[in-house]
Amino acid sequence: MTGARLAEGTNPMATEHRTQRYEGYVERRRIVPSALRAPFEGRTWREFWYLMLNLPISIIFFTFAVTTVSLSAGLLVTFIGVPVLAAGLAGCRAFGALERSRARLLLDIDVDSPEPLRPRTNGLMSWIGAVLKSGVSWRHLLYSLLHFPWAVTAFTTVLTAWTVGWSLLLYPLWQWLFPTYWDQPGIMLYGDGKDTELFLDTPFEIGATSVAGLGTVLVSAWLIRGFAYVDRIMVSGLLGPSKLAERVVELESDRGIVVDTAAADLRRIERDLHDGAQARLVALAMDLGLAKEKLLEDPDAAAAMVDEAHGEVKIALQELRDLARGIHPAVLTDRGLDAALSAVASRCTVPVSVDVDLASRPAAAIEGIAYFTVSELLQNVSKHSRARRASVEVWRSESRLMIQVGDDGQGGADVTAGSGLAGLAERLDSVDGVLAVDSPAGGPTTVIAELPWRG
Known part of the structure; x- marks a missing residue:
């Protein structure tokens, strides 16, 4: 079996066959609108079970939070109330870790753990002080209190809509149970207890019921996603690290x-x-x-x-x-980026056109980083690109300094390959800058650097 898999992986015809199957699958997904796919996608069912688990878990969280807070409030006249409150907050943090794991598994949202407790010294009192002073602890307590009413609402709404929708959609499959076991022809739509009774038992009525169930299922699927979206906001906003x-x-x-x-x-x-x-x-x-x-x-x-x-x-x-x-070149200090970049371009091994459109000068530190960014990129052009020409454009976009360096060389530049571009990206990131590289194999290459203006 392993040999077969390896053979298929190295066989060009097998690879082409897998590609065709995947493209056909993607094409079928495009043919079926997302609104119709939603009830049958794994994401919807994972979110459904997340919302169903909300209620029992939230009951435990809510009960624990209310009990510990109430108990600590009643014991505040004694010293015991403070450690009880700290223990309650620590328990809420533990529950938060469980909720982050559940969200990661069923909601596909990866929320980082908040900053840990940092007691100043070893000992119980230092730990209690760290728990009570931590905003993370209080946000976890707030989550435990707020999530319970939300979980009740989501559970009852989603379970009702989802169950009714699928029951009506599959009504043609189980309609026979009414005359067999309950002595009535179908679902009673109306009955006054006397002579007037309306049952869904004719083929048309059964089909119409199934169509209504399909509509309910489609609406319920997006209802599930809406409720799950709110849960994502609550988990990331209250259980993750603060901004x-x-x-x-x-x-x-x-x-x-x-x-x-x-x-x-x-x-x-x-x-x-x-x-x-x-x-x-x-x-x-x-x-x-x-x-x-x-x-x-x-x-x-x-x-x-x-x-x-x-x-x-x-x-x-x-x-x-x-x-x-x-x-730090003197020409940059004396005459700015236009003259400094022109000097750098003149030393490049390929012809370089320079276009600097700046009405004023940015902060000196940003200007220096921009200069060395262009200098290193043009060095890469000279050493690795095999280009015939290159270009440098610099302009201001609101509060950002934009730099674009392009060449018609062989391409293949990659920031993630551990090259000088990775170090350049780190240097830009240290001042809230961004480096974006578009360099397909065969070229051309375009590198865009974005820096804060800070003029």
Whole structure:
């Protein structure tokens, strides 16, 4: 069996057959409208069972929350009320973990766990203080109290509509039970207890009942999705991490990226100085020392050595200028992005058109990041793209600085491949920027960087 599966996976005809089957399945799904597919999709049934489980679980949550809060309120005159309240809040947090797992399984929503408790010291009192001061604990308690009435409403509405709909839809299959066991021809639609009785027993009435059941089932499916959507909001809003906590985690991550990037830049500068200008200046000092010794003995050789040292000085100065330009180019400070990017484009190995449409200048830090972003992207064009031409466009869109670098090269650039693009994306993300890459195999490649303006 395994060999058969491997053979099919490596057989082009089998692969083509699977592709055709999948395309045919997708085409059939497109033919059947989503409104008609909804009652029969797995998503609807998972959400239905989620709503059905809401009631028994919410009864337990609600009972536990009300009992612990009431008990702690009654015992507040003593010291016992405080730890009872803390225990109740901790229990609500445990129930929240169960609800997040249930939502992940049946609602396909992955809600991250909120920030954990952080007692300042070890001990019961520190733990109690951490529980009572945590906003997460109180949000879990609020969920336990609010979810119960919502669960009752969702349970009764959905169960009634879903059961009635499917019962009416399948009425032709079980209508025979009425005359067989209940001594009546069908469902009684109307009866006054005397002479007037109306039963759904004729073929037309049975068919009409089934059609009405189909309509009810279709409406019920979207009713289920609506109730489940509200549950998703409650779970993510009350049982997940707060927006402030998420932002703090994001800023901590961004700070780490900035620190790592700065450290890497310092190491690069140190390496360039040590291997480049410093080594060249050391050699220059030695050559000048030898020239000084030969100045009286062999003036011609000393003059040649001084001339060679003069050339080394020029090279060292050029390396220092390149290093200073890599740290922060003077042209960027003096004349802005237009002139600085034009200078970068002139050093690219392919012709580059530069179009900078900015009425004013952004913040200096953002301007520097924009410059180095374009510089690195054009280096990628020179080294990897095999392009014949490239373009750079910079403009402002409301409160964002937009950068687009494109080329007609071979394509295949990928941010997720662990290349320099990944590091560039992290650097942009550290200042709330975004990097998007569109580079299909065969090209062309378009990279769009978005930065906050912060002018």
